[in-house]
Amino acid sequence: MSAQNAQRHQAEELALMLSDFGMQRMSARVMAAFLFTEKPSLTLGELAEELDASQGSVSGALKTLHQVGMLERVPVPGSRRDHHRLRRDAWERLYSRQNEVVRKMMAAAEEGIAATGEDSPARERLQEMYDFYNFMFDELPLLFDRWREKRGSQG
Amino acid sequence: MSAQNAQRHQAEELALMLSDFGMQRMSARVMAAFLFTEKPSLTLGELAEELDASQGSVSGALKTLHQVGMLERVPVPGSRRDHHRLRRDAWERLYSRQNEVVRKMMAAAEEGIAATGEDSPARERLQEMYDFYNFMFDELPLLFDRWREKRGSQG
DNA sequence: GCCCGTTTTCGGAAGTTTCTGAATGGCGAC
DNA sequence: GTCGCCATTCAGAAACTTCCGAAAACGGGC
Numbered sequence: 338m339s340a341q342n343a344q345r346h347q348a349e350e351l352a353l354m355l356s357d358f359g360m361q362r363m364s365a366r367v368m369a370a371f372l373f374t375e376k377p378s379l380t381l382g383e384l385a386e387e388l389d390a391s392q393g394s395v396s397g398a399l400k401t402l403h404q405v406g407m408l409e410r411v412p413v414p415g416s417r418r419d420h421h422r423l424r425r426d427a428w429e430r431l432y433s434r435q436n437e438v439v440r441k442m443m444a445a446a447e448e449g450i451a452a453t454g455e456d457s458p459a460r461e462r463l464q465e466m467y468d469f470y471n472f473m474f475d476e477l478p479l480l481f482d483r484w485r486e487k488r489g490s491q492g
Numbered sequence: 493m494s495a496q497n498a499q500r501h502q503a504e505e506l507a508l509m510l511s512d513f514g515m516q517r518m519s520a521r522v523m524a525a526f527l528f529t530e531k532p533s534l535t536l537g538e539l540a541e542e543l544d545a546s547q548g549s550v551s552g553a554l555k556t557l558h559q560v561g562m563l564e565r566v567p568v569p570g571s572r573r574d575h576h577r578l579r580r581d582a583w584e585r586l587y588s589r590q591n592e593v594v595r596k597m598m599a600a601a602e603e604g605i606a607a608t609g610e611d612s613p614a615r616e617r618l619q620e621m622y623d624f625y626n627f628m629f630d631e632l633p634l635l636f637d638r639w640r641e642k643r644g645s646q647g
Numbered sequence: 648g649c650c651c652g653t654t655t656t657c658g659g660a661a662g663t664t665t666c667t668g669a670a671t672g673g674c675g676a677c
Numbered sequence: 678g679t680c681g682c683c684a685t686t687c688a689g690a691a692a693c694t695t696c697c698g699a700a701a702a703c704g705g706g707c
Contacts, residue, residue, distance in 0.1 A: 372604070
């Protein structure tokens with residue numbers, strides 16, 4: 338197996354993992370392609386060919402990944418195609434979506450508490466849930482701050 | 493709408509949210525039922541009735557939730573049914589599964605790096621991915637430690 | 648303003664997941 | 678040892694995702 342095929346294989350493995358973790362399958366494959374390519378940027382057509390997928394589905398995946406903030410468009414003068422590349426902080430952004438999850442869980446717990454009587458077991462459970470997510474809600478952004486600081490001082 | 497119905501509604505909302513975040517639908521509904529019930533523990537039959545679902549699917553959901561460590565069996569002398577309840581640290585355990593995700597992402601990045609030439613853009617990208625997940629891999633357990641400490645000193 | 652290359656959207660097909668209902672298996676009481 | 682109740686497993690049905698391919702929409706260049 339050529340080195341290039343080996344990497345393509347690794348890319349597909351990673352894509353499978355990402356989709357296990359909840360990313361849409363095609364988005365995952367596109368992500369993996371961006372990670373492993375030697376080119377500085379990729380176009381929709383290149384991706385569709387590389388992944389042997391329709392341009393339609395690649396277009397959808399690109400849209401999603403841009404929305405999540407993992408990709409950015411690269412201006413390439415003289416080319417009418419859109420060129421895309423991974424953002425440096427793509428993974429941080431991906432993980433940051435946890436923030437939103439945490440926030441929603443906290444909010445749900447809060448609502449539950451508000452609707453529950455004073456001395457109820459349900460309320461206690463909801464309070465425990467709230468406490469945990471509230472902790473995470475406070476701490477995760479600080480964690481990211483530390484990451485950026487570390488990252489900045491290195492690179 | 494009665495207070496009880498309002499809570500049942502809230503429970504279903506929460507279940508929907510959990511399933512948005514990747515939890516299986518029935519597992520999510522079961523979780524929500526455990527959160528909002530006033531009873532100290534629930535049996536399979538009670539859950540199936542409350543959720544208007546088959547015992548089969550509830551059984552599957554219970555199995556999953558026990559594996560994740562969010563539920564525990566409660567010994568109830570004189571009852572031949574299994575009684576289940578939420579673990580106090582259920583949410584922490586749920587979130588802890590991120591650890592495994594992070595570990596796998598780190599490992600995948602590592603493999604990619606090993607298979608990539610010295611001066612390649614792909615390697616740089618993989619290294620950035622590795623650095624981020626490695627940071628998380630180190631820091632998340634510490635975060636949980638701090639949570640447990642805080643929790644312990646409160647409760 | 649028109650043309651051509653590129654991207655996005657959309658309907659339908661294929662695949663995957665999830666639920667149910669019934670049968671099987673297991674365990675305690677007597 | 679047998680009975681009766683509970684829990685689990687499994688095959689099939691239903692629902693939902695995801696993908697493709699075609700057609701519409703978009704946008705520069707001239």
